[in-house]
Amino acid sequence: MTSIDDWDKRFPVSEGLRLGIGLLQDACASFTSQLVEPPQPITTEASEAAAVRVNGNVDKPSLGGKLNPQLQHLRASPQLRARRNASLRNLTVLARAASPSLRPAVGGAAELGALGMLNGSSEAEPPLTGGGVMGAMETPAQFLEWYGRVEEAEAAGQDAEALAFASQLRERVSQCSQMLGCVDEISSLLSAMEADYQRVCQQTAGVEAACASLSTQRSRLEGVAGEIGEQLAVYNWLGPITRLLHAPGDRVCEDPEFLPSLSRAEEAMRFIASRVEEAKDSELYLMRFAQCRMRALSLIKMHALRALKALGAFDAKGPAVYVHYRAAAVALGPLLRALQQRATQPTERQVLADVQNAYFAARRAWLRPHIQARLRDIAAEHDAEESGVLERRVGALRDWCAFMMAVCGDESRLYRDFFDGGSEGEAGLLRPFLDAAMTLFHEQVRPLIIHEADVAVLAGLSLTLLTYNRLPPSASEASSAQDEGGEDEGGGDDEDGLDAFYAVVGHVLQDTQHRLAYKAQSYIRAHIGGYRIGPSDTDAMARWVRLCLRLRIADPAQLSALLDVPGDLPPEDAEGLQWTYPPVESCRWLIAQIDGCLDYEVQSGVVDEARTAAKQNLLSTGARFVRDSSIKAESPTTEKDAELMAHLFATHNLAAIEDSTS
Structure with missing residues (x-):
């Protein structure tokens, strides 16, 4: 038989359940004490x-x-x-x-x-x-x-004791029956409470759903109310914007709320235009906001014209002018860029054009005399130098190019400080302005090149212009630029406004190269192909022949060996053997001068022409003169030795011609 302790160990009960059982027992005991009557004496x-x-x-x-x-x-x-x-x-x-x-x-x-x-x-x-x-x-x-x-x-x-015990048992049975009835009633009460709890839970869920629906509806109504408020606020913007734009004074554009008011006016125009049929007097409000927008653009124009006029009054030189303009661009630039972004209609584009024309007129009024004076000063500085013509001309051209390159860059950056550097501003007004500035450079340089006849000076000028000319793009850069588009005819994007500079430098370079090629051909005809041996060359040639006969030089290799090893010959003999036929020397000099100064095809043609002329003159004039001078020498030689000297002379000079072009 299981004891109470073993029963508790086998079937443990949690503290919470124990508490509930205790409460139920207390309730049953209280209820039973009210129902059970005191036991009656046992009677049978x-x-x-x-x-x-x-x-x-x-x-x-x-x-x-x-x-x-x-x-x-x-x-x-x-x-x-x-x-x-x-x-x-x-x-x-x-x-x-x-x-x-x-x-x-x-x-x-x-x-x-x-x-x-x-x-x-x-x-x-x-x-x-x-x-x-x-x-x-x-x-x-x-x-x-x-x-x-x-x-x-x-x-x-x-039987009294047994009957009394039986009576007590009957009373206990009756009491247990009553207790079971109480338990049934309590169970019924608990079932009813559970049903009530379930009903309350269902009602609570319904209330929560209703509250969520009401919250959603409230949010939607708040959104609608906010949207209506925003729509009404758009119409309420008209009064403050109108008062701001019609405020007295000339500094309305400097008000911090000027550009935000312009943006709000445009936003209101877009909003009303999309709801013309939904609101009353929409067309009237749209017209009033459009008037405010045009009024704001006109105020920007008048403010910009006054500021540019004040900047043009500065009598400054050099970088000081740029300092004043850049200081003014801090406040004026945002207004002009706002005007430039809104120039979509013909009237608005005309307002922008008026401002840009005023800007370029102010810049041109100062820049043109400044460029002319600076170009003259540079030329005068180099003319005063104690150097050759080549150094003076090349130095002046180099300084002119550097100056004009800086001018184009400064003007382009200054323009971007005031306006948006878009395609319309650059191609529309900035490029012609810079082209006009570069025209002064072209007018200064082109006469110098046209009147120049020295091949060396022309070659130096060509090299200088090639230094400042835009480099041709590589194959990969050219293909990528073609894919992206927007490439100008010069082969690259406009960087710092140097398109105008590169364009003029390219034209001047072409003129210089044409002039150089023409003068090189004239030099070939005069000094190489048409060269005639003069008295100054006779002694040098005769001395060369005598040295070769005395030293018994029979082939060009032996002559080259003697010339390549210093100290084998006396200085006067080495100097005499190093003499070269003048047309050959002129050919070598010309090739060295034009190297890298012309286009590859033009340069190759000029070099071939110079070599051909040098060879023809060498064989037709030089070799015959050496043969005749060898026969007519003070110590006459045989016909064979004279032919040998003529062959040695021609072979040695031909090798010099080949070396000059290798």
Whole structure:
């Protein structure tokens, strides 16, 4: 059998459940105490019958027919039967004492009391009256009747404890039934509470859903209200914008709210234009906002014209002018860029054009005399130098190019400080302005090149212009530029406004190269192909022939070996052997001068022409003169030696020509 402790260990109960069980027990105990009545004294039918017998009120039919079934069961038990036999023996003894001599009835009550003590009762039954016991017991029937009553009284005394316990059990059963009824009622109450809880949960969920729906609707209505407020605010912008644009004074454009007001006016125009049919007087508001926008652009124009006029009044030189303009661009630039971005209609484009024309007019009024004066100053500085013509001309051209390159860059950056550097501004007005400035450079340089006849000076000028000319793009850069587009004819994007500079430098370079090629051809005809041996060359050639004969030089390799090793010959002999035919020397000089100064094809043609002319003059004039001078020398040589000297002379000079072009 499982004890309570083992039961708790096998089936543990949580603290929360223990608390609930305790509360339920307390509630049941309180409820039971109100319902259960205090126990009544144990009364049975047998005890009532015994009481009746003692009092003398005997009702045989009622006693015999109403015995408790539980009492009958107790009578059938062996223990009760043994006690019953003992009682019968006692009664027999008493019967024998009551002999037929009929004792007097004295002591009858005492005997009955003793019988009661023997039967285990705590109190002796009162003596039977109403006929007596012994005195009335005249027949056996009376005795048997008396004996039955005694037996029933004894049985009632013996069954009292069992009957009392049975009565208590019946009371406990009744109490348990009542408690089960209470438990059922509590269970019903809990079920009802659970149903109420579920109903409350459902109602709460419904309320929450309704609240969420109302919140969504509220948010939507707030959004609609905000949108309506924004729409109404757009119409309310007209008053402040109009008051700002019509404020007195010339510095309305300098107000911090000027450009934001212009933007708001344009935003209002777009908003109203998209809802013309939805609002009343939309066309009127649209017209008023358009007037405000045009008024703002006109104010920008007037403010810019006043500022440019004030800048043009500065009588400054050099970089000081740029300082003033850049300082003014800090405040004026945002206004002009705003005007440039909004110049979409013809009227607005005309306003922008007026401002740009005023800007370039102010810049041109200062820049043109400044460029002319600076170009003259540079030329005068180099003319005063104590150097050759080549150094003076090349130095002046180099300084002119550097100056004009800086001017174009400064003007382009200054323009971008005022205006947006878009394609319209650059190609529309800035490029012609820079082209006009570069025209002064072209007018200064071109006469110098046209009147120049020296090949060396022209070659130096060409190299200088090539230095400042834009480099041709590589194959990869050219292909990428073609894919992107926007490339100008010069082969590259306009960087710092140097397109105009590169264009003029390119034109001047072409003129210089043409002039150089022409003068190179004239030099070939005059000094190489048409060269005639003069008296100054006769002594040098005769001396060369004598040295070769004296040193027995028979081939060009031997001559080259003697010339390449210093110290083998006396200085005067080495100087005489190093003499070169003048047309050959002129060819080598010309090729060295024009190297890299012309286009590759033009340069190749000029070089070939110079070499051909040098060879023809060498073979037709130089070699014949050497042969004749060898024969006519003071120490005449044979015809064979003269031919050998002529061949050596021609071969040596031809090798010099080839070396000059390698």
